[in-house]
Amino acid sequence: MDLDPGLAALRPLGGFFVLPTRGAPHRPLPTLAQTYEIESSDICRNSMTFRVEKVANTLRAPEPRIAASVAQQGLAARLWSVALGCAALYGRIPDLDPHLLHWDPDGSAPDDLWLPEVRPLPADAGTVAAVVVHGHLEPLAEALRARYRVAAGLLWGNAGSALAGAARQLDHWARANGRTDVAALARSLTAELFGHPRLTATGTLTGTAFRRRSCCLYYRVPGGGLCGDCCFTRPPRSSPHAASG
Template sequence: MARTDIQGRAGRAVHPEQWAEVASVGGFFALRTAASGDATGPGRPLAALYAGEGAPLSARVDAVAARLGAPERRVAASIAHLGLAARLWSIALGPAALHGTLPDLGAERLLWDGRRTSPDDLLLRPGGPDREASAEALVECVVEGHLAPLAEAFRRDTPVSSGLLRGNTGSALAGAVRELHGWARKSGRPDVGERALALGAELFENPQLACTGALLSGPAFRRRSCCLYYRCPGGGLCGDCVFERPPGRSAARRGTRR
């Protein structure tokens, strides 16, 4: 497959007005920066979370468990992980598709407050310049820089399948591609939609993501695992679930979760 053609702005930072455009795609794409909020705040660097300071992560899993009435802690851990994975993919893929750049989203720069929800959960501190967006750069930044150590942090907190968490990674990426594609269609920006689809297709060629599922036309996604949301009271299957019907039930109840 041909590599994605993006006119990048390597070496320059995304301007506040460009972040505002990225945020217009949806709440998952919004990111507070030092220019738009307190650069310290109550959040902790994600690097600290990855290094083993897991109290904020445990508190987040507890909050999700209480909100959903999750019957097992691993169910809440999966849903909490999926939400944060979606945030990380969105704030990286949005600037990549819209402006051809990948911000410096290093784990030391990115503060997370698990008591808040998007767009108030993440704050980006000043740091290095952006680089030109590419699938390889996105894998290095998001998968290797965040989602791999994030999965380890979740598994330290809760016994949850590594395959399930990998599936969440693919599902979150596909959701970000789908949101960008839909926004581009409504906004009259076919170029953005095409870049999002091209980047998504290229990313799913990477072995770390190819094993999670398949990006289909539409765009749609079919994952090879289940996030366990169906186990919550009133929960159904997500639109990309590996199952056709919830295990142990006679009829499928597909939900509307991203």
């Protein structure tokens, strides 16, 4: 199936998979390429800074790096969901070039992203990794490490967790709707993606279950606990550097 201009096949999967492509946002939005810029002439206007501060205020996070981790995992999940959903349903993915894809740091799925033009690309693991890992997750990790001193292992663990979560949700939908072909494609592609050098050491994938080798630090927010795929079985004692790698 060819990509349609509205990516309509993604809608039944839920908001996290949906990518708006029509109409213009109510206000100008930065591209993700601009978001990943480490230097900013006005840090208060920087979209990633805004997003991290918003997450920090919402969670009452005691450290900026905790909010940076949660914000990064959320954006990674959106990117993986769109790419994996399109790959499994269309056999193609849209070009998600960070200079083309716009992001609203104050928005929530599906209205946080906007793609003004749908350009089809192959849906093989190499292309998906080039689009998501190299195009987005690498510059995003570099920016967050520079601004918030978040450990690389934590950020790539988040990326692996986000990929596994998107794959699990897609598999659940596919099986519930009798689309075993979609489930098989999603599982196969996800397994291939976890062979990528950036992802292979992030955790262990067994079917749709994932156990990561790092912690996202969510347990450190007030009332927070361990995520389902956390490397810990119980929250460790909080310390300035606990579970950062």
